[in-house]
Amino acid sequence: MTLNAGAPPEHNTPADLALGFLTGAVIGASLTAFIGGCVVERAPLIVTGLVLPSVYGLVFLLATLPRRAREAAVVPRTALAVIESLEAVGGETSDVPVRFELSVAPDDAPAFRVEIRQDVNLVELPDYRPRGVVVVEYPPDRPWKTRIVKRPTPQWEERAAVAQMDSVPGPAMKSETPGGCFSGLLTLLGLLLGTAAVLLLFRADLFDAHEGESGAPKPSVSSPSSTTTVTSATGTVALGAGQSMLDRGELRRGVASLTQGADERQALTVVVQDRLLTVVFSPTGVKSAGFDPRSLPYDRVPGLVEEARTTLGVESPRSRQRTADGVTGSLTLRIVVTGSGGRGSLEAYGQGNVLRRSGK
Template sequence: MSGTYGSVAPTRLRPVALALRFLNGGVIGVSLSALVVGVLIESVPLVLAGLGLPPAYGLLRFVGGRPRRAREAAIVPLVALAKVESLRAGGTETGDLPVEFVLTVAPDGAPAYRVRVTHHVNLVDLPSYQKGDVLVVDYPPDRPWRARIVSHPAPEWRRRVAEAVIEPAPESTMVRKPPEGCASGVLTVLGLLLGAATVAVLFRAQLFAPETGTRPPEPPTSSSSTTVTSSGSATIDVGQGRSLLDAGELRHAIDSLATNTDVSQTLTAVVQERRLTVVFAPTGAQVPRFDLRALRVDDIPGLVRKALSTLQVGTPPTWQVTIVQLPTTLAVRVTVTGPQGSASLAADGG
């Protein structure tokens, strides 16, 4: 049985579990794609849908998982004695410290095994836990890696603790949650790709519509105009004969926009030949955002010129730069569109 405890062979997920992995990936793909596409076509409802889908899906998963959690709670756990082989306290901002224990668990009528558990201990009670102490633990019969320390065992188990002598189990008997195998990861990635592609296909008409067909002609003026909407976006247009690729123009546009609204709450920004469009993060939403003033604007013209010279989409091409704050980096992407289609070039915004 010690070999069974120490096994880390991949688990065989049920079809329902595999389907949920696929659905998880699909929700992630749809949400990210909706954010990007919503910015590109300037659709605030689509951006808000991308922001609201993950919380709604999480709530549905929580409600749908109640029967399973009830079944698991109804399983009577096994109780056993355990010896502390080592312990290490972590940091915390509260009075309870997360302490990582390595235990030798000695079930009645079964071989001993090792397990790693985390138990929260009050700072005052920490000295009462020492290496070599004997404790009481319980765990689900089919998941010994989910062992937990029983803080207040029954009187019978307290008597057994006082009399117990437990030999250390070999380190090779350490139990861990088995990995889920490659099928789970493959289905998650497949769901992500299909979810992202679905949004792009549904809104392909708006994505690839000609630039001149979606906006009225700009008035022949050399002055700039700024528009701030109540829906959480702002636009600044430079006049005819000027381009945001010109030296200092993009920085001037950002500074001008900063005088009218708070650009430190930028969710996404789109730079075009003579237009800068910014979508701001909704108030209170826990989403990645960035300060538009911190953007390395001097890198944008070079990136656009590189995309125009290397991406072959036919003549005449149009371009736009999309800046999106991801959880770990600022993503900058140049999209070039021409008679032969669209292509993009990505760079790290830093």
């Protein structure tokens, strides 16, 4: 006998498309927040990345609870089906995913053709063959969710053993259908918009360099291997490994980075160590002694350091400190050399002329 095919299920409904878009947005937002929070060490971003998918999962669970309760209340229908074709589609374990195409013939409902995927144990796989009759179960309102009953009751097993069935013409309903190109594009769009929303809402945490209040430190990286920090009272430049303030032009660049935008700002003291420059500024609005740190004789400093190293009689010099002092009103340069044999100092006028030496 020839049986009529049932109508295939509808896919890509507006609700499914909206759910795919929202899921993509949650994935993009949570991943961006969590990874960004770990990079910039911001707890609110990390918490957002962890809480957002949890809240979304809980809302989805509560929203779909009535539908899942209705589906669970539907009593499945048992019927006979003939295997039109079968194909193993992979698997590296004892249970192999198999794609079945079945013609299902219920006793009190129209017959239909359906394609399903079901795991079958390797030992039982020879029991399934084309044109073989099997017992199946399916929800009456969702026939595409048909499943083969592996251990039917004796009554149904006897019926399957003696049944003769014809194929059902027409297209086969599928239990697993791809969402389609449009659904995938909506999910991708949701992911991108979720990412953009996090970047926009937390742009201050992720990108902006925070400027503190007056007198608070305002760190900024001036180059990949140096760090500049300026406050209302002091400024420092720390060089990275392998660099020295005695390198050509390094001291001038360091002072310039601390005084940019402050044309009238005077300094009381400038202290130069091997990789650290410190400037103590004159109090703002107070008339006091000081000097323009940009007027230092940069070209004379390396020569004065070498002269102090070789003429002060300090054995095995390990460290050198250069100080420009203008507290007393006149600018004085002081080079201090420290070694295993003690320490020595060299003083010079502001333009680099040596005033006095003292050793040990």
